[in-house]
Amino acid sequence: MKILVLSWEFPPRIVGGIARHVGELYPELVKLGHSVYLITPEFGEAPLYEEVEGIKIHRVPVAQSHDFFHWIVNMNQSMGKQGGKLMSEEGQFDLIHAHDWLVGDAAIALKHTFKVPLIATIHATESGRHNGIHNQTQSYIHRKENKLAFEAWRVIVCTNYMRLEIERSLHSPWDKIDVIYNGIRPEKKQHHQQFHKQDFRRQFAEDYEKIVYYVGRMTYEKGIFLLLNAAPKVLLEMGGKVKFVIIGGGNTDRLKKQAWDLGIWDRCYFTGFMADEYLDKFQTIADCAVFPSLYEPFGIVALESFAAGVPVVVSNTGGFPEVVQHTRTGVVTYVNNPDSLAWGILEVLKNHGYCQWLKDNAYEDLEKRFNWAKIGKQTERVYQQVVKERKLVNW
Structure with missing residues (x-):
């Protein structure tokens, strides 16, 4: 399979847990024989293109902004442009995998442009962080999360607790959500x-x-x-x-x-x-x-x-x-x-x-x-299910 991954953080850019998750999951999928292309924002002295443990990493420039949400918009524009270039030049991709709402706009646009199924891993929700939605900023993020969950062919979460939360907060059907634990390299x-x-x-x-x-x-x-x-x-x-x-x-x-x-x-x-x-x-x-x-x-x-x-x-x-x-x-x-x-x-x-x-x-x-090799195989099974279902659909 050929997989396009969008993540707003990837080492050496580490903001929270997503960077480590993405950085340790995809080498396992490469070992299983899949081609992984990852798009992430540029960071410091990290090269704009490199291969790390078999992952083809494309770091894209993002126009700076004093406002975080404007920066996210700029990031999605850059990711969408780079993703479109890759999907046009590198041949048919099987899947797009987006990690959290921050990359949702680019992922959804690429899904519809190239008619490639989208998988979303939702690592946390705004409603969960704040015990509800209480202001306009939280409402904005909540809507983005809702849209990503809706547009995804399948949603992956890290615990059964999160499966319940996604079902309740983002109204995703129970049978659309897969639970795959995080891992670590001890x-x-x-x-x-x-x-x-x-x-x-x-x-x-x-x-x-x-x-x-x-x-x-x-x-x-x-x-x-x-x-x-x-x-x-x-x-x-x-x-x-x-x-x-x-x-x-x-x-x-x-x-x-x-x-x-x-x-x-x-x-x-x-x-x-x-x-x-x-x-x-x-x-x-x-x-x-x-x-x-x-x-x-x-x-x-x-x-x-x-x-x-x-x-x-x-x-x-x-x-x-x-x-x-x-x-x-x-x-x-x-x-x-x-x-x-x-x-x-x-x-x-x-x-x-x-x-x-x-x-x-x-x-x-x-x-x-919590072994990444086992987690990689669990993720592969979700991918295989989606690819199989996609073949039965006249998009």
């Missing part, structure tokens, strides 16, 4: 250059302190404020011997003020953005990863912690309870409940044997349920 977390762990650890905490961390975006839906609210109870139970490390770029002023007001400022370390190579080292010396999200379609951060060998505490929102099996591969706590979160963290910090049990089970689960 070996990426296992090869570390030699470094002195104790000296490295002392950048973040004293030798006698446990390290509890969050890594991700600094947005309300990630629930970082709940971790800070849980911290005093954890510190009380642990005799103050815990350091809370908050990792990620973005505005943390409100969170820093919260830490100060709670009297735990000296127990917190806001690192800002941390590069992957540095984060890989950090995870080898951490004691507990906490992801207290209010909304989480999947939670690939949990898989990254599984791979790094860090015990995980999450909230029971969205896809987390599917990804993290409570008391087997991690601890699942009640969403928006700092007392429950504190309990989960203490379960990990106080029980060394239990921690090792969680870590061993979690790493084993990566091969069973």
Whole structure:
């Protein structure tokens, strides 16, 4: 099969989880014998064309704009132009695969121009992020999501939770939606250059302190404020011997003020953005990863912690309870409940044997349920179904 993929992020441009998803899924489809052409915006010094693990990557220039939505319009125009050129010059394509609403306009235009079926992977919804649609900006995005879901031959989502959400929020028929989990390459977390762990650890905490961390975006839906609210109870139970490390770029002023007001400022370390190579080292010396999200379609951060060998505490929102099996591969706590979160963290910090049990089970689960080779074959089956159905249709 010849597949055209549209994604607004792809390494080295990493905004959220889509870049890693796209970057790790399509090499598996190349291994299965398919030709993959990917269109994405230009970024920094990355070449406008290159092949990465067999994927033919076309980075397109996008006219700059101070307004994000105008930039998205410009991006779709560039993607549509490049997609049209490829589909005209490279012979018949079998499928177009769009990742989220941001590339929807280009994908839909190419679908109708060339009469090629469109598959959409919807990684999250605006309604889910904000617990409903409350203003014009959210309404605009919601309409774009609706249109993409409607125009898609099939919709792929990452959890059963998201399947329910797409059916309810975007009114997609249940039997049009396929659930295919995200994956991870655990070996990426296992090869570390030699470094002195104790000296490295002392950048973040004293030798006698446990390290509890969050890594991700600094947005309300990630629930970082709940971790800070849980911290005093954890510190009380642990005799103050815990350091809370908050990792990620973005505005943390409100969170820093919260830490100060709670009297735990000296127990917190806001690192800002941390590069992957540095984060890989950090995870080898951490004691507990906490992801207290209010909304989480999947939670690939949990898989990254599984791979790094860090015990995980999450909230029971969205896809987390599917990804993290409570008391087997991690601890699942009640969403928006700092007392429950504190309990989960203490379960990990106080029980060394239990921690090792969680870590061993979690790493084993990566091969069973989150292996990219298996995910590639599941995606291929969806592709094959669509191609077969397309042959029966007089467009």
